[in-house]
Amino acid sequence: MQIKTRATRPIEGQKPGTSGLRKTTEVFSRPDFLQNYVQAIFNTIEPAGRTYIVGGDGRYFNDIAIAKILRMAAANGVKKIIVGRGGLLSTPAASHLIRKYGTDGGFILSASHNPGGPKGDFGLKYNTETGGPAAEAITDAIHAETQTLTEYHIAQEDAPEITEEGTFTLGNMTIEVVDPVADYADLMETLIDFDAIRDLISRGFTLRFDAMHAVTGPYAVEILERRLGAKHGSVVNRRPSPDFGGGHPDPNPVWAKDLVDHMMVPDGPDFGAASDGDGDRNMIMGQGIYVTPSDSLAVIAANAHLAPGYADGIAGIARSMPTSAAADRVAEALGIAAHQTPTGWKFFGTLLDAGQVTICGEESAGTGSSHVREKDGLWAVLLWLNIIAARGQSVQQIMEDHWGRFGRTYYSRHDYEAVDSDIAGTIMDDLRAALETLPGKSFAGLTVTEARDFDYTDPVDGSTATSQGIILGFEGGARAVLRLSGTGTQGATIRLYLENHEKPTGNLRQDPQKALERVARAADQIADLEKRTGRSAPDVVT
Numbered sequence: 001m002q003i004k005t006r007a008t009r010p011i012e013g014q015k016p017g018t019s020g021l022r023k024t025t026e027v028f029s030r031p032d033f034l035q036n037y038v039q040a041i042f043n044t045i046e047p048a049g050r051t052y053i054v055g056g057d058g059r060y061f062n063d064i065a066i067a068k069i070l071r072m073a074a075a076n077g078v079k080k081i082i083v084g085r086g087g088l089l090s091t092p093a094a095s096h097l098i099r100k101y102g103t104d105g106g107f108i109l110s111a112s113h114n115p116g117g118p119k120g121d122f123g124l125k126y127n128t129e130t131g132g133p134a135a136e137a138i139t140d141a142i143h144a145e146t147q148t149l150t151e152y153h154i155a156q157e158d159a160p161e162i163t164e165e166g167t168f169t170l171g172n173m174t175i176e177v178v179d180p181v182a183d184y185a186d187l188m189e190t191l192i193d194f195d196a197i198r199d200l201i202s203r204g205f206t207l208r209f210d211a212m213h214a215v216t217g218p219y220a221v222e223i224l225e226r227r228l229g230a231k232h233g234s235v236v237n238r239r240p241s242p243d244f245g246g247g248h249p250d251p252n253p254v255w256a257k258d259l260v261d262h263m264m265v266p267d268g269p270d271f272g273a274a275s276d277g278d279g280d281r282n283m284i285m286g287q288g289i290y291v292t293p294s295d296s297l298a299v300i301a302a303n304a305h306l307a308p309g310y311a312d313g314i315a316g317i318a319r320s321m322p323t324s325a326a327a328d329r330v331a332e333a334l335g336i337a338a339h340q341t342p343t344g345w346k347f348f349g350t351l352l353d354a355g356q357v358t359i360c361g362e363e364s365a366g367t368g369s370s371h372v373r374e375k376d377g378l379w380a381v382l383l384w385l386n387i388i389a390a391r392g393q394s395v396q397q398i399m400e401d402h403w404g405r406f407g408r409t410y411y412s413r414h415d416y417e418a419v420d421s422d423i424a425g426t427i428m429d430d431l432r433a434a435l436e437t438l439p440g441k442s443f444a445g446l447t448v449t450e451a452r453d454f455d456y457t458d459p460v461d462g463s464t465a466t467s468q469g470i471i472l473g474f475e476g477g478a479r480a481v482l483r484l485s486g487t488g489t490q491g492a493t494i495r496l497y498l499e500n501h502e503k504p505t506g507n508l509r510q511d512p513q514k515a516l517e518r519v520a521r522a523a524d525q526i527a528d529l530e531k532r533t534g535r536s537a538p539d540v541v542t
């Protein structure tokens, strides 16, 4: 094998965010951009003689990027790459393969729920041998490399086609092309009561899973239709497409409106779900009801023992700070620990590795458990089906029982998108500067009881993360959180998270936006969001 060593120079803007590096496809396709980043990863992880998993969500540029990564891996002395057929692997399946085959890590190509295509987004994330996203110390080291490296190495010859399973070579490196679905589906069978779900479906229970033209299509067809017997066509938008059928593969009521429309009619399916571009997010619905991700986490934690994988109970629950406190109430009732971490799945890793938590979740539609080190969309869907089968109740009844026991935590997220980055930064800076002056003051009739920045110390390894979001607490327990998104690619996105708890004896059937109206107004008055962003309302309300 001939290796080319090419000169490169530091390239601006390669600082990985909460989920690896995400940029527009146009930026990723610029000469040397991808190569520079991949070489920076290789320089950091010393890959000679090691084995890695490679796969992505099939979006535009997936195949080109994988071919380059294979050629660079061979040139950097990698011993073996295991890659999903056609370059496909959902993020949780990639995490599982890293763990199952004990590899040294993996490269996951995705910009998650962001649109794909030449005008869409692309992304690349390095996960370590735990199966989880690299910790900040590693991503910082990778970033430092991007700023100093002067050359990259790439095999002269082409990478083999990866459209069929089999074993190939590129120089001294072995490339094993595997079925992207089988191992993952087998893992699900060990955790979830497939017999109970099969029985439920055979008795006429109907479901609709919207794969949003993204990576979960083949996984959902295999598991829901082939193994569990859902009727053909229960999985819709099932064929992964490079631009997700022109859509936005973000499973929430705004972008998965088609699913909502199918579920909100009286004769709709009993259960509805969707997943995102790379299969780690989920949206759960029942006939006539949408379950918020925060509530879904709480219900999953309260009922996990009904699934074989969690029959002995769960060790603890972790949620990201902006996620509602609904799960904390479950932890309290179960007598187990409840952790609050910064936004980003990587912060759950140490707690999961140490066995301190079993179930984790985030408001951003991610739920997962210790079975992998990523959030897992289909796993959440299957656990919900297991819970429905075991309890013999509809989604609506399960929610009503849950709220009747723990109370209801009304929750909503308001997003101000593509805000000028300087304006967004100043809004947050000004708010931070005013924090000490807020307690005791009243806004929209609500008195501020707490105003602080969220700083985190990892209870396992002692690492710290500061300024992870501003928390505003109000009398009566309502809460608003403000933070800047770490996953957008256009300007800045300001997220305002709102919650208010209602006791089991209170009004559990309010419209969430109504229940949160006052705290929304109070937060807007404090941060002056609408005026300073020049909007009359948030761009997206979920």
Ligand code: G16
Residues within 6 Å of the ligand: 018, 019, 111, 112, 113, 280, 281, 320, 343, 344, 345, 346, 362, 364, 366, 484, 485, 486, 487, 488, 495
């Ligand atoms: C990523 C992380 C999640 C995190 C989310 C936050 O999600 O993996 O752990 O909650 O970003 O997004 P933002 O910073 O925009 O609020 P994903 O699904 O995009 O990988």
